[in-house]
Structures are given as C-alpha cells and as structure tokens.
Amino acid sequence: MRREVPVFVAGAIGVLVIVEYFFNVPTLRSWSTEIQNWAVIISAFALGLGAFGLARNHTARVVQKKPDSFNSVLLLATLAVTTVSGVISRTDKTFLFIFENAITPLGSAFYAMVAFFVASSAYRAFRARSVEAVMFLLAGTIVMLGRAPIGEMIWKQFPVITEWIMKYPNLAGMRGFQIGVAVGVIGVGLRVLLGIDRSYLGGEA
Amino acid sequence: MVAGRATSFVILVFIFAAILYNMQRAKTRLPQMRRIAGLDAIEEAVGRATEMGRPVFFTPGMGDVTTSTASETFAALEMMSYTAQFTARNDTGLIVGVAIANVYPLSEQVVEQAYLQSGRPDAYHEDMVRFLSPTQFAYASACMGIIEREKVASTIMAGRFLAEAMLLAEVSSQVGAISIAGTGSEYQLPFFIAACDYTLLGEELLAAGAYLAKDPVRLGSLAGQDWSKLLALVMVVIGAIMVTFNPKPPLLDLLKK
Numbered sequence: 001m002r003r004e005v006p007v008f009v010a011g012a013i014g015v016l017v018i019v020e021y022f023f024n025v026p027t028l029r030s031w032s033t034e035i036q037n038w039a040v041i042i043s044a045f046a047l048g049l050g051a052f053g054l055a056r057n058h059t060a061r062v063v064q065k066k067p068d069s070f071n072s073v074l075l076l077a078t079l080a081v082t083t084v085s086g087v088i089s090r091t092d093k094t095f096l097f098i099f100e101n102a103i104t105p106l107g108s109a110f111y112a113m114v115a116f117f118v119a120s121s122a123y124r125a126f127r128a129r130s131v132e133a134v135m136f137l138l139a140g141t142i143v144m145l146g147r148a149p150i151g152e153m154i155w156k157q158f159p160v161i162t163e164w165i166m167k168y169p170n171l172a173g174m175r176g177f178q179i180g181v182a183v184g185v186i187g188v189g190l191r192v193l194l195g196i197d198r199s200y201l202g203g204e205a
Numbered sequence: 206m207v208a209g210r211a212t213s214f215v216i217l218v219f220i221f222a223a224i225l226y227n228m229q230r231a232k233t234r235l236p237q238m239r240r241i242a243g244l245d246a247i248e249e250a251v252g253r254a255t256e257m258g259r260p261v262f263f264t265p266g267m268g269d270v271t272t273s274t275a276s277e278t279f280a281a282l283e284m285m286s287y288t289a290q291f292t293a294r295n296d297t298g299l300i301v302g303v304a305i306a307n308v309y310p311l312s313e314q315v316v317e318q319a320y321l322q323s324g325r326p327d328a329y330h331e332d333m334v335r336f337l338s339p340t341q342f343a344y345a346s347a348c349m350g351i352i353e354r355e356k357v358a359s360t361i362m363a364g365r366f367l368a369e370a371m372l373l374a375e376v377s378s379q380v381g382a383i384s385i386a387g388t389g390s391e392y393q394l395p396f397f398i399a400a401c402d403y404t405l406l407g408e409e410l411l412a413a414g415a416y417l418a419k420d421p422v423r424l425g426s427l428a429g430q431d432w433s434k435l436l437a438l439v440m441v442v443i444g445a446i447m448v449t450f451n452p453k454p455p456l457l458d459l460l461k462k
Contacts, residue, residue: 022214024207039271046306050336053309057332068354103340110342114368117375118396124378125399174391177407179437181389184411186220187430188276196228196423197414199286200270200279200311 007195014193055079139165211462219436224429231425238424243385243403244416247284250359250383251291259358260298263288264348264373265312266364266388267304267341274365276411277389278308281364282315283414284387288361289319293328300351301334304344309336345369349376362386362401363410366393374400387413 013035019025020032058072066072078098085095126141128134145151146162191197206214227236254261265281268274285301292299301316303309313334320329337347349372352360360377362370363386370386370393377384378400386397387405397404405413408430415423447454 018217022207022210043269043271043307046310047339050303050306050309050339053313053331053334053336057335060332103343106346107340107342110345110372111368114371117371117400121371121375121378121396121400177391177394180406180408180434181391181411183220183430183433183437184408185276185389186217186433187224187426188279188411188414190221190224191414191423191426192276192279196426197279197283199283199315199414201314 003198003201004195006201007198011193011195014189051079051083139169209461212460216436220429220433223432223436224426227427227429227432228422228425231421231428235421236424236428238416238427241405241409241412241416243387243405243409244284244413246383246385246403247288247361247417248291250361250385251288251295251297253383254292254358255295255297257358260300260355261288261292261359261361262300262302262348262352262355262357262377262382263361264302264304264364265308266362266366267339267344267369268308268365269305270307270311274389277363277365278305280387280411280413282308282311283417284361284363284410285312286315286319287413287417289316290323293320293323293325296325296328298355299333300355300357302337302344302348302351303334304337304339304341306336306339309334341367341369345372348373352376352380352382356380357382360384362388362397363405363413364388365390366397368393371396371400377401 016028017032017035020028055076058075061072062069062076082095082098085092085098089095122140126133126137128137142158143162143165145154146158146160146165151158151162188197192200230236251261263285265278265285268278268281270278289299291297299316301312303312313331316334317326317329320326335347335351338344348369351357352373353376357377357380360373360382362373362384366373366386366388367390370388370390374384374386374397384401385403385405386401387410388394388397389407389410391407394404394406412427412430415427444456447456
C-alpha cells in the first residue's frame with residue numbers, strides 16, 4: 001500500500017491534467033487549477049524542509065569542528081538574518097541590502113566566469129583527434145570568426161558561412177534532438193503515470 | 206476539444222498506443238538495444254571512486270518535478286538510485302547535491318532506499334543528500350565547492366541544467382574526476398560534450414530508467430518510442446516534399462487544427 005497509493009494518486013492526477021489540456025470540460029479545469037495550487041503549497045513546505053536540512057547539515061559540521069566549518073557558521077548566520085528580515089518584510093532594508101549587494105553581484109560574477117571556463121574547455125575539446133573532432137574544430141572556428149568583427153575583416157564570407165552553418169546543419173541537428181527528447185518525455189511520463197518507473201518512491205531503478 | 210490541439214491529441218494517442226503495444230510485445234520478444242556508453246560508464250565511475258577512496262558526486266540539476274522538466278528529473282532520479290546501489294555495495298562515499306526543494310525529499314528517499322535494498326542501511330547517513338540552493342549560481346558555487354573540497358573521483362550530472370552546466374563540468378575536469386553528464390537542454394548539451402568524458406544526449410538520458418533496469422516491459426517502451434520517432438521522420442520527409450512543391454500545402458491547415 002505504501003507504494004500503490006502514491007502511484008495511483010500520481011496516475012489519476014496525471015490523466016486528469018492531460019484530459020483537461022485537450023478537452024474543454026469546466027469541472028476538470030477547476031479541479032486541475034486546484035491541484036496545481038496544491039502543488040505550489042507543497043513546494044513551499046518542501047522549501048522549508050530543504051532549509052531545515054541545510055541548517056541541520058551545517059550545524060553538524062560546526063559541532064563536529066570539521067575543516068572549513070567557518071564557512072558553515074557564515075552560512076547559518078546569513079540564513080538566519082535573511083530569513084528573519086525576509087519574514088518581517090520583503091522590502092526590509094537588511095533583506096534588500098543582502099539581495100542587492102551580495103546575491104545579485106555574486107551571481108553576475110559567477111556568470112562572468114562561464115566565459116573563461118568555456119575557453120579552457122574549448123581548448124581541450126578542439127583537439128583534432130578524430131574526424132568528428134576535426135569537424136567540431138572547423139565548425140567552431142568558422143562560427144567564432146563569423147560572429148566576431150575580426151572575422152569579416154579577414155574574409156567577408158565568414159559571416160555568410162556562419163549563417164549557413166547555423167541555419168541548416170545546426171538547426172537540423174537541433175530539431176532532430178528536440179523530436180527525440182519530446183518522444184522520450186512522453187515515454188517517461190507514461191511509465192511514471194503507469195507506475196512502471198517508480199524509483200522516485202524508492203523503488204528499484 | 207480545445208482549438209489547435211486536435212493533431213497533438215492524435216499524435217499523443219499514437220505514441221501511447223505504440224509504447225503500450227511494445228510493452229506487451231516485449232514480454233515474449235525482447236527488443237534489441239544499442240549500448241549507451243554514458244550509462245554503462247556509471248559502474249566504471251563508481252569503481253574508480255572505490256579504488257581511489259574518494260566519493261562520487263551526483264546532482265540532478267535544476268529541473269523540478271512539477272514543471273516541464275519533470276521527465277528529465279525523474280530520469281535523473283533513476284540514475285541516482287542505480288548509482289547509490291553501486292556506492293552502497295562498494296562502500297564508496299556518495300554526495301548528492303540538490304538545487305530544487307521538491308527534489309530534495311525524493312532524493313533522500315531514493316538514496317536511502319537504494320542503500321536499504323543493497324543491504325547496507327547502516328552506510329546511509331543524512332549528510333549524503335544535501336540541499337544546496339534554488340538560486341542558480343549559489344547552487345553552482347556549492348557544487349563546485351563540494352567537488353573541489355572533497356576531491357571527488359567521479360561526477361555524475363543528470364537532469365535539466367542551465368548556464369551552470371559549464372562551470373560544474375569544467376571544475377570536475379580540473380580536479381581530475383571522471384564526468385558523466387546528461388541533459389535534455391539543447392543549449393547546454395554542447396558544453397557537456399566539450400567538457401565531459403561521457404555525455405547522454407537528451408533521449409539517452411530519458412531512456413536511463415528502462416536501460417538500467419533491464420526490465421522487458423520498460424525496454425519495450427523504448428521500442429514504442431522508436432516507432433514514434435519513425436512516424437516523426439516520415440512526417441518530416443513528407444512535409445519537406447510538400448513544402449518544396451507548394452509553400453502552403455492544404456495538409457498544413459489540417460495539422461494546425
């Protein structure tokens with residue numbers, strides 16, 4: 001029963017939402033909206049559970065005096081201050097200060113790092129070890145030159161070839177990939193709704 | 206019927222029918238499966254971690270189970286269960302980094318149950334599954350920190366990833382970890398292909414549950430999916446021919462209904 005009931009509930013709700021998507025049935029629409037509201041409420045509880053788990057893990061690290069436990073102290077302090085100030089008011093000065101002066105700039109800094117990581121990764125990936133790698137290298141080099149102003153200065157055809165690569169081989173590959181993913185998504189959805197894939201309940205993979 | 210969804214409904218019914226028929230068929234005749242290197246490599250990744258005495262890091266990405274990324278997340282949970290069974294049997298460390306709150310209790314359940322099924326409930330501890338942050342780059346920095354500090358031997362990234370994909374894959378490479386990644390995001394996949402040792406391309410990730418279970422019924426569902434892809438291929442070819450001769454073929458209006 002511990003497995004059957006959740007599988008039945010997931011299956012019934014899944015079928016209801018699918019039917020509501022395709023057919024105009026006002027009763028099903030109101031049920032579907034209500035169920036989606038429940039999902040939002042459950043997600044809010046899950047976030048609380050996640051925050052509790054995070055606090056529990058880091059408290060244990062501090063108590064056990066693990067290496068770098070200073071980071072855990074900092075995390076717990078920030079978690080407490082942000083939670084309290086956010087609960088008081090979402091326009092609270094401390095809350096906004098943390099958001100605008102810590103979270104946003106740190107996020108931007110991390111995003112900026114992606115460019116350097118792409119460069120070091122491309123250096124490894126662009127080694128011509130096989131036919132596929134050579135094609136990857138050629139396409140990558142042409143597209144880079146076609147998109148950078150210097151490419152057009154070197155040869156006027158670089159942007160034209162780049163446009164062709166992006167419009168035909170790249171788009172065709174992408175569409176094939178998307179069709180495969182779409183069919184795969186339906187396959188996983190059906191297996192989950194039928195209770196065949198149920199490792200999310202702790203079943204066998 | 207809601208306007209504009211009739212064709213989608215017919216196609217969905219065909220795909221459901223193809224999958225269900227092949228599931229039945231597989232009970233008597235097992236379909237042939239090609240090897241998926243990325244999924245076969247999980248055993249190698251855990252084995253390497255065991256030999257090196259270092260942990261395996263697994264993350265199911267930033268996909269939720271209540272959005273359009275649910276299928277990828279469920280597939281990631283299947284891979285997580287399989288990985289956890291290996292780490293339990295080999296007595297190897299496992300760290301699961303979770304970004305999305307809804308996925309956190311599911312991941313805990315999956316890992317705990319995998320250790321129980323492998324006869325090692327004592328080896329499971331709460332610190333294995335860590336909720337990191339639903340904020341994209343806070344999650345990325347937490348994952349990168351774990352990979353760096355714990356010097357993980359293997360990294361498995363499966364599910365929906367955004368711009369953090371490149372950061373995680375590259376840090377794994379820098380610490381010398383073997384990396385396996387899979388996603389259904391066409392924009393992040395090239396980064397994984399460039400930076401990881403093994404990559405699961407979209408549908409390969411979504412086939413993980415069926416492939417790893419080696420269960421005839423689940424494998425049959427993959428054969429049904431192949432029938433659906435064949436239908437898509439035929440429709441693409443017919444569509445290309447029709448549009449070549451007539452830019453606005455009458456069939457196009459029918460498909461829009």
